[in-house]
Amino acid sequence: MNGTFITIGERTNITGSAKFRKLIQAGSYPAALDIARDQVAAGASIIDVNMDEAMLDSERAMTTFLNLIAGEPDISRVPVMIDSSKWSVIEAGLKCVQGKCIVNSISLKEGEDAFVAAAKLVRRYGAAAVVMAFDEQGQADTTERKVAICQRAYRILVDKVGFPAEDIIFDPNIFAVATGIEEHNDYAVAFFEAVRQIKATLPYCHVSGGVSNVSFSFRGNDAVREAMHAVFLYHAIAAGLDMAIVNAGQIAVYDEIPLELRDPVEDVILNRRDDATERLLEVAERFRGKGGKVREQDLSWRELPINERLTHALVNGIADFVEDDTEEARSRAERPLDVIEGPLMAGMNVVGDLFGAGKMFLPQVVKSARVMKRAVAYLLPFMEAEAAGKPRRSAGKILMATVKGDVHDIGKNIVGVVLQCNNFEVVDLGVMVPCAKILETARAESVDIIGLSGLITPSLDEMCYVASEMKREGFDLPLLIGGATTSRVHTAVKIAVNYDGPLVYVTDASRAVGVATNLLARPGGADYAKTVRAEYSEMRAQHAGRDGDRAHAPLAAARANKARLDWEDGYQPPRPRNPGLTIFSDYDLGEIAERIDWQPFFQAWELTGRFPEILDDPVVGEAARSVFADAQAMLGQIVGERWLTARGVVGLWPANSIGEDDIEVFVDESRTGVRAIIHTLRQQMARDRKPRPNLALADFIAPKSSGLTDWIGGFAVTTGHGVDDIAHAFERDHDDYRAIMVKALADRMAEAFAERIHERVRKELWGYAPDEAFDNEALIKEAYRGIRPAPGYPACPDHTEKSTLFELLAAEDNAGISLTESFAMTPAAAVSGYYFSHPESRYFGLGRVHRDQIEDYARRKGVPIRDVERWLAPNLAYDPALGEN
DSSP: OTTOOEEEEOSSBTTTOHHHHHHHHTTOHHHHHHHHHHHHHTTOSEEEEEOOOTTSOHHHHHHHHHHHHHTOHHHHTSOEEEEOSOHHHHHHHHTTOOSOOEEEEEOSTTOHHHHHHHHHHHHHTTOEEEEESEETTEEOOSHHHHHHHHHHHHHIIIIIIOOOGGGEEEEOOOOOOOSSOGGGTTHHHHHHHHHHHHHHHSTTOEEOOBGGGGGGGGTTOHHHHHHHHHHHHHHHHHHTOOEEEEOTTOOOOGGGSOHHHHHHHHHHHTTOOTTHHHHHHHHHHHHTTOOOOOOOOOSGGGGSOHHHHHHHHHHHTOOTTHHHHHHHHHHHSSSHHHHIIIIIHHHHHHHHHHHHTTSSOHHHHHHHHHHHHHHHHHHHHHHHHOTTOOOOOOSEEEEEEEBTTOOOOHHHHHHHHHHHHTTEEEEEOOSSBOHHHHHHHHHHTTOSEEEEEOOSTHHHHHHHHHHHHHHHTTOOSOEEEESTTOOHHHIIIIIGGGOOSOEEEOOSHHHHHHHHHHHHOTTTHHHHHHHHHHHHHHHHHHHHHHHHHOOBOOHHHHHHTOOOOSTTTTOOOOOOSSOEEEEESSOOHHHHHTTOOOHHHHHHTTOOSOTTGGGGOTTTHHHHHHHHHHHHHHHHHHHHTTOSEEEEEEEEEEEEEETTTEEEEESSTTOOSEEEEEEOOOOOBOOTTOOOOOOOGGGGSOBGGGTOOEEEEEEEEEEEETHHHHHHHHHHTTOHHHHHHHHHHHHHHHHHHHHHHHHHIIIIISOSOTTOOOOHHHHHTTOSSOBOOOTTBTTBOOTTHHHHHHHHHTHHHHHOOEEOTTOOEESSSEEEEEEBOOTTOOOOOOOOBOHHHHHHHHHHHTSOHHHHHHHTGGGBSSBTTTBOO
16 A cells, blocks of 8 residues: 555445445435445545345345446446455355455455365455454454464465465454453554554555444444544554545544543553543543534734744735735844745745644645745845845755646646645646656756646656656656556556656645655655655556456457347437537526536545535535635636636537447438548456446447437537636736636536536437436436547547547637647637437446457557557557567
């Protein structure tokens, strides 16, 4: 896990959630899916699914629930932990889950032979396994027993079974403390020490546990239980815990627990006092049923000394008095630079510490940066007038750029702000930056680090090119990689092989400061970079091994298993009411604003939780409410003052599928002339044991041979016209917070625009669902008939198909949207895609494709195979340089 703690959502467990149990017993699977969705939205990276109930057909329930999850993209994007004490239930689940899952659990309790047999079956299904510290003598409760059982199991799994060590997850048993039984008082301490020894002696394994067990004695008192979980996790993670089964939406922040509660909880968890249980019982009643804190808003801080006022303003993002306070500080300092390097940096250090400790969140940090920038801007003329001024000392200089062909920069800008808050100097080259400019500027500015960002998949290839050019030109600077489509695996497998210098993937803004600081540390930076490179080397080896094990269907077999729809059973494709193009030149912004899905807005600010519940979240609720209020205020200005212009175009054309995987778009309804061909790709995952088709989008269009006259649609919409001018005006006013805010809102409005236009297509322009009546929540959940997949996304990941769509729509003329050389849309706040109307059309992920399909696809498109391999690199099941066995 390499320092990244993973939360496993516990609420889809019949034995742990009464609500979930009742829903499953009642057959209310849609409502049960909402519980899984809530766990993912709250930050769970894995969901634990358990159906062990005596009065339930557990195998059937597990199969039904997991099959339903597979059709929910917002849930199925995270792995599943199949949790059961019965192997038949586990195996039923293994037969349903695509990709890698986790079996919870296997153990030595029935002896070594049964353990080996279970491990071999888990290995055959390609799953990881939770291994309980449980042997023929029972569950381990002491450190010595926990470690001994795990060491024995490890040797059996690795040496006898050939089980990959990185797929082993030990659970050394978390037991309840503060039970009143003296022997139980040391259970948490024993767990922490066992974790340390397991991680020190058993290479590459992971350690997990069910955290709610530790607080079982205080069931009914949620405030105390959440505090116990937070304190337990704080010490367990420090000991090396990689993951834990928790309620993902109810994890308290350690430092935010009131001291009068945290201290007695810590006494219990660490067994520091003989009377720890009694003291916690006394305190517990005072916290029963308590809600969140309410911060009083007043101006009493204005009476503080000047340095403390500046710190308060920075921490709270209050810019109202910053010029006056900065002038007061300047009047007392020898030089204006002393104000920056003194009270202002001291205040920003507090911000950095709070952010790093999880006590501040991104929106608050960006507001702090706004205060800092305004203070520096006020001081700048004084510093320029001072002839003897010396340069400001910084933590390091970092060049940041969104790579050539890509126009997305919200995430990069947030990272830049966070770095500046921590005394790093940032040289931001913006978007669409060619490699030559990046390297030229890096030399001219004498930067310490280069950071690359990208959102669309072609950007991954450009990052590889920049890395190779850095190597060719002799650079040895650290290279940071980030962006929505990048990943740690991709960085290790694709980018790191092109560069010999330090290279690190940065997950999000909260990690950027730590990574940069570690890389530039003297001494220690070289050791940190060496450790990361070794980890990436190990990841490449693991990745190569996994690729060789993946079962797949040859293209011919996949096509033979295509979706069989009702083309010959009386189905008649609906003819659009308004065929051809429909252009929207200045759409009503107010109408668009009503359709916004706010969930991704909070994710952009790295605030985790489901909307609107996030607004009352005990951890991030205060920050969420503040940023949401700011967003609502700006949205009112966007609509009322017409800051943006919404433009779009929709096309509805006669079409039929041809061959196996292509779609012909005809010139007119005579269907005698072909205007364009849309090329689709087909899933190639093996379906030997699953009665499910290998899908391609072409399956949802009537075959030409059927004689049916089908149609396909396309669209391109944007709310990005005008956003750059507004953002630049805020940046000139040293207001990064509002500059980022307007771009984030423009993105949300573009998605809302796409959703609204799709609704009008279904009800009016195509008209196949004229009586549809869904509220906004149902629209966000895509409860309607039909889909709108986009080139570059899971069902059709080839971005080059966007050029055909844009030609059909004349999108540049009709909507003012153009494509970069990497097929990114500009303005960046834009959405495009296809429309399919068939009732059985649905979203899916293509997954990995193999050489036989790549060759066929290149032939159909009439392009070189190497070009197809470049654009579909993230989906290739083989290394083009090595071929495929």
